[in-house]
Amino acid sequence: MSAPTLTRPGGRVLEKAAEADAPRRGGATRRRTAGTVLIVLAVVAYLVFRTDGAPDSDDAAAFRFFDSVRDWVDANRDTSPFFLYGINYVRLGVRLLVDVVQAGLYGLGFAGLVAAVSAIALVLAGWRTGLLAFLGFLAFGVLGLWDESVDTLVLTLSAVLLSVLIGVPLGVLAARVRWVGATLRPVLDVMQIMPTFAYLAPMTLLFLIGEPAAVIATMIYAVPATIRITALGISEVPPTAVEAATALGSTRWQLLSKVRLPMARTTLALAVNQTIMLALSMVVITALIDAPGLGQNIVNALERVNVGAAFNAGVAIVILAVVLDRITTNAARQTRIHHARRSRLIQTGIAIVVVIAAALVTINPESLPQWSAAAPVNDLVGWIELHWFDATEGIKNRVSEFLLNPLESVLVTTPWWLFVAAVAAFGTLVSGWRAALIAALSAAGIAGLGLWQHSMQTLATVLVAILLTMVIGVSVGVFCARHDRLATAVRPVLDAAQTMPSFVYLLPAVALFGNSRFTAIVAAIIFAVPPVVRLVERGVRDVPPTVVEAALSAGSTPRQLLWKVQLPMARGGLLLAANQGIVMVLAMVVVGGLVGAGALGYDVVAGFSQRELFGEGLAAGLAIVLLGILLDRLTQGFHDSKGPRR
Amino acid sequence: MTPMIAVADLWKVFGPRAERVPGSALADLPRAELRARTGCLAAVRDVSFEVRPGEVFVVMGLSGSGKSTLVRCLTRLIEPTSGEISIGGEPVRAMTPKRLRDLRRRQVAMVFQHFGLLPHRQVLDNVAYGLEIQGVTKAERHRKATEMLALVGLDGQEHHYPDQLSGGMQQRVGLARALATDPEVLLFDEPFSALDPLIRRDMQAEVRRLHAEVGKTLVFITHDLAEALTLGDRIAVLRDGELVQVGTPEELVGAPVDSYVADFVRDVPRSDVLTLRWIVRDPAPGELVEDVPLPHGTVIRDAVHRVMRAERPIQVVDGEKRLGVIDADQMLAALVSHHRQVPA
Ligand SMILES: Nc1ncnc2c1ncn2[C@@H]1O[C@H](COP(=O)(O)OP(=O)(O)O)[C@@H](O)[C@H]1O
Ligand SMILES: [Mg+2]
Numbered sequence: 001m002s003a004p005t006l007t008r009p010g011g012r013v014l015e016k017a018a019e020a021d022a023p024r025r026g027g028a029t030r031r032r033t034a035g036t037v038l039i040v041l042a043v044v045a046y047l048v049f050r051t052d053g054a055p056d057s058d059d060a061a062a063f064r065f066f067d068s069v070r071d072w073v074d075a076n077r078d079t080s081p082f083f084l085y086g087i088n089y090v091r092l093g094v095r096l097l098v099d100v101v102q103a104g105l106y107g108l109g110f111a112g113l114v115a116a117v118s119a120i121a122l123v124l125a126g127w128r129t130g131l132l133a134f135l136g137f138l139a140f141g142v143l144g145l146w147d148e149s150v151d152t153l154v155l156t157l158s159a160v161l162l163s164v165l166i167g168v169p170l171g172v173l174a175a176r177v178r179w180v181g182a183t184l185r186p187v188l189d190v191m192q193i194m195p196t197f198a199y200l201a202p203m204t205l206l207f208l209i210g211e212p213a214a215v216i217a218t219m220i221y222a223v224p225a226t227i228r229i230t231a232l233g234i235s236e237v238p239p240t241a242v243e244a245a246t247a248l249g250s251t252r253w254q255l256l257s258k259v260r261l262p263m264a265r266t267t268l269a270l271a272v273n274q275t276i277m278l279a280l281s282m283v284v285i286t287a288l289i290d291a292p293g294l295g296q297n298i299v300n301a302l303e304r305v306n307v308g309a310a311f312n313a314g315v316a317i318v319i320l321a322v323v324l325d326r327i328t329t330n331a332a333r334q335t336r337i338h339h340a341r342r343s344r345l346i347q348t349g350i351a352i353v354v355v356i357a358a359a360l361v362t363i364n365p366e367s368l369p370q371w372s373a374a375a376p377v378n379d380l381v382g383w384i385e386l387h388w389f390d391a392t393e394g395i396k397n398r399v400s401e402f403l404l405n406p407l408e409s410v411l412v413t414t415p416w417w418l419f420v421a422a423v424a425a426f427g428t429l430v431s432g433w434r435a436a437l438i439a440a441l442s443a444a445g446i447a448g449l450g451l452w453q454h455s456m457q458t459l460a461t462v463l464v465a466i467l468l469t470m471v472i473g474v475s476v477g478v479f480c481a482r483h484d485r486l487a488t489a490v491r492p493v494l495d496a497a498q499t500m501p502s503f504v505y506l507l508p509a510v511a512l513f514g515n516s517r518f519t520a521i522v523a524a525i526i527f528a529v530p531p532v533v534r535l536v537e538r539g540v541r542d543v544p545p546t547v548v549e550a551a552l553s554a555g556s557t558p559r560q561l562l563w564k565v566q567l568p569m570a571r572g573g574l575l576l577a578a579n580q581g582i583v584m585v586l587a588m589v590v591v592g593g594l595v596g597a598g599a600l601g602y603d604v605v606a607g608f609s610q611r612e613l614f615g616e617g618l619a620a621g622l623a624i625v626l627l628g629i630l631l632d633r634l635t636q637g638f639h640d641s642k643g644p645r646r
Numbered sequence: 647m648t649p650m651i652a653v654a655d656l657w658k659v660f661g662p663r664a665e666r667v668p669g670s671a672l673a674d675l676p677r678a679e680l681r682a683r684t685g686c687l688a689a690v691r692d693v694s695f696e697v698r699p700g701e702v703f704v705v706m707g708l709s710g711s712g713k714s715t716l717v718r719c720l721t722r723l724i725e726p727t728s729g730e731i732s733i734g735g736e737p738v739r740a741m742t743p744k745r746l747r748d749l750r751r752r753q754v755a756m757v758f759q760h761f762g763l764l765p766h767r768q769v770l771d772n773v774a775y776g777l778e779i780q781g782v783t784k785a786e787r788h789r790k791a792t793e794m795l796a797l798v799g800l801d802g803q804e805h806h807y808p809d810q811l812s813g814g815m816q817q818r819v820g821l822a823r824a825l826a827t828d829p830e831v832l833l834f835d836e837p838f839s840a841l842d843p844l845i846r847r848d849m850q851a852e853v854r855r856l857h858a859e860v861g862k863t864l865v866f867i868t869h870d871l872a873e874a875l876t877l878g879d880r881i882a883v884l885r886d887g888e889l890v891q892v893g894t895p896e897e898l899v900g901a902p903v904d905s906y907v908a909d910f911v912r913d914v915p916r917s918d919v920l921t922l923r924w925i926v927r928d929p930a931p932g933e934l935v936e937d938v939p940l941p942h943g944t945v946i947r948d949a950v951h952r953v954m955r956a957e958r959p960i961q962v963v964d965g966e967k968r969l970g971v972i973d974a975d976q977m978l979a980a981l982v983s984h985h986r987q988v989p990a
Contacts, residue, residue: 244763
């Protein structure tokens with residue numbers, strides 16, 4: 001998703017990287033020596049102390065603790081005041097919201113809903129988007145997935161409503177009240193690196209499985225973007241307009257409602273857009289905690305290794321994503337254009353009449369001509385298995401044999417204290433002691449959870465995936481930066497890729513490589529390469545043209561220009577890309593637990609479905625969060641090496 | 647007559663623990679040294695002046711001299727550090743937030759260098775904004791706004807959006823917005839600096855016309871001397887936050903108090919600004935003069951014709967009082983030398 005890109009604007013980071021250059025130069029040699037010494041030490045320590053990598057016990061203290069928490073909650077759900085007067089009301093409230101939205105959408109009926117969505121798109125975003133919405137929603141009927149699509153839409157809209165209700169006021173406060181902003185920032189930082197899976201188990205513990213838990217998990221996932229982008233929009237309102245309104249005697253409330261909010265409306269529309277896209281991506285995943293909708297089709301189909309059926313639902317999700325994205329982005333764009341009020345009123349009036357008329361018509365979506373992607377896709381997958389087996393197996397085995405297995409066995413056989421020490425030492429070197437301390441504590445926490453082997457397996461997969469992602473992403477990004485024509489061709493693909501819900505990326509990977517660890521790596525690469533390409537391209541393009549000109553006039557070859565000028569100067573962009581990429585890769589690798597990647601992701605999924613594995617699942621979720629913090633903190637320092645971020 | 651605006655010992659210091667600066671030993675340090683010692687920046691230093699009702703009071707100074715800060719202190723858009731301000735006889739610093747809002751709503755309006763229009767509102771609603779936040783009904787405020795737009799020559803543009811207008815027209819909207827609430831005092835912070843020279847001249851004429859028509863008290867900030875001279879009844883010169891000189895255009899050009907002011911006015915054609923009293927000489931004993939004297943308030947340029955053609959020196963009088971005489975020698979010196987020697 002592009003939310004993190006928006007909220008961590010590259011400009012700021014690049015600036016810092018440039019600043020960091022000067023003081024760093026003196027210490028560079030010293031750091032290099034220290035790095036070498038540390039590596040030698042770590043290797044020696046590993047050779048002396050390595051373990052035989054015993055598998056994780058399935059009865060660790062942490063699991064038992066979480067199980068007992070679950071038992072306590074189950075026993076007290078209807079008696080403890082915390083639940084009676086708090087959590088249970090939240091659940092009832094959210095349930096009510098979902099029911100109202102659901103009644104509204106189902107009440108419109110097939111024809112009514114298609115008409116309503118098209119009309120909204122038409123009025124807010126123009127006739128092209130209206131047409132797109134119309135065809136898109138018809139397609140749900142044609143694909144035979146009408147009810148599932150509406151269910152997904154219901155959950156998404158409910159979560160978006162909640163996120164906007166909570167996120168916009170918080171965003172305004174964060175922008176206007178200094179201590180609120182300062183308090184929220186680190187919280188949002190952590191929330192944004194939390195992989196989707198990690199939210200699910202705690203939500204089921206508090207809210208049971210089903211729609212309310214799904215909506216709340218989705219809201220928690222999406223609301224950081226709402227808050228951040230709202231705050232950004234409010235703080236970007238030109239102070240001159242605010243000052244002029246103040247000089248005329250506006251109250252604080254008048255300033256907010258008549259100046260700040262209206263002037264930030266384009267950014268607010270973008271906040272809603274990002275919230276919707278994040279919410280949709282999460283809603284699909286909440287199928288794992290029994291939320292209805294298209295996600296169910298994918299999960300069930302993947303369990304039966306029916307790629308075709310999963311693909312069919314995937315197509316519906318992509319259509320929904322594209323329609324919602326187009327409506328909101330174009331609506332945001334339209335906020336910049338001044339319309340004649342009257343023509344807009346007339347348009348709205350006609351639209352309402354048409355929608356009401358359509359709502360009175362009963363059409364059964366199953367009476368539409370039906371088409372499913374399942375059969376052709378399954379044929380294709382069969383064909384691939386038949387003809388490409390050698391190639392795909394070759395790639396898979398090569399990567400496993402030369403990258404994944406060696407790395408995994410080293411990590412798994414490293415004693416936990418050596419790992420913690422190595423994280424602390426290298427962390428201090430690249431990110432400053434504060435970040436290193438947090439990273440080392442996370443590492444120690446992982447060890448304490450009793451899932452050492454699984455965590456290290458997941459880590460190995462993540463490292464291999466990020467390595468491949470960076471190689472591919474940097475090559476493509478540099479290429480795009482140097483060839484404008486290519487960049488123009490690739491950009492819409494990248495745009496589209498960034499609006500896809502993450503779940504969808506599993507499908508092509510499964511089609512090619514079946515169920516395996518490698519499938520997760522491929523999905524992670526497909527998922528994370530687009531943002532990496534973007535950040536790298538921007539980093540290279542941001543190199544000042546005067547510098548490039550100077551280097552060319554000194555007689556540099558294109559290759560020298562790239563290696564000696566553009567890449568070193570784009571370092572900030574590259575490192576930011578690595579940081580963003582690694583967080584996305586982790587999220588995807590974990591989801592890969594569904595398609596044979598095993599390790600932590602599988603533990604989490606198993607925790608939902610089998611009662612006796614609940615504690616282990618929750619522990620795995622926590623391990624994922626800690627792994628995320630560890631990786632983020634370590635790479636954060638790349639582009640801010642003077643010290644930890646404030 | 648009570649002054650419309652009275653400012654006494656006004657200080658504005660930006661920076662940590664700013665309130666300790668005024669009145670202490672630190673107050674006497676030059677700006678740069680104060681900054682180096684305390685990290686505080688004294689944007690306005692111990693400024694006092696009075697503005698009479700109906701007067702056009704111009705504040706002039708180089709960029710960074712504290713003009714914007716000073717004018718914003720008047721309605722506490724920037725909170726002063728110390729000193730007294732009163733508007734219409736009422737002390738501004740003692741006002742409650744509610745009373746202060748009322749002052750801004752009804753008594754004092756401001757026009758900004760960068761217009762500060764609201765891009766999401768049509769011109770009409772921009773002009774009506776001040777009335778809207780006072781709770782005036784829609785019909786009434788639109789009527790008033792239409793009237794103001796006509797006054798500044800923007801009839802027919804009501805339903806455009808600010809970004810559809812040129813810079814000059816946008817500033818006319820700013821002007822109409824300030825006039826819409828019918829305030830007693832208008833504050834202008836370099837309102838025309840962002841405009842092209844030709845349009846700037848138009849707008850200056852517009853302000854002169856409006857001042858003649860509606861007769862309000864104007865405080866006008868500018869860094870452009872020509873603008874100050876054409877508009878100002880009196881001009882205050884600000885340097886590094888301090889008032890260097892306050893006086894009529896003539897006093898500034900004829901008797902700059904120091905080299906800073908002298909530098910400012912050195913390129914002004916003196917004969918356009920100064921009156922005869924600045925160039926008279928004592929009559930030689932027994933010198934014969936023309937019969938008809940000249941009044942002392944005549945601008946030099948307007949007297950050129952007569953003096954040059956006269957055969958004898960002409961007397962300059964202030965009523966009954968004889969100030970001295972002038973002849974072609976004085977005239978030529980005044981016409982030729984723009985650069986008067988700086989007084990010690
Ligand atoms: N909010 C502020 N914080 C700190 N310094 C300020 C602030 N506003 C203005 N200044 C400083 O005060 C001095 C006077 O500024 P200003 O009043 O804008 O000057 P002018 O309008 O004459 O150009 C400048 O040196 C400026 O940097
Ligand atoms: Mg200024």
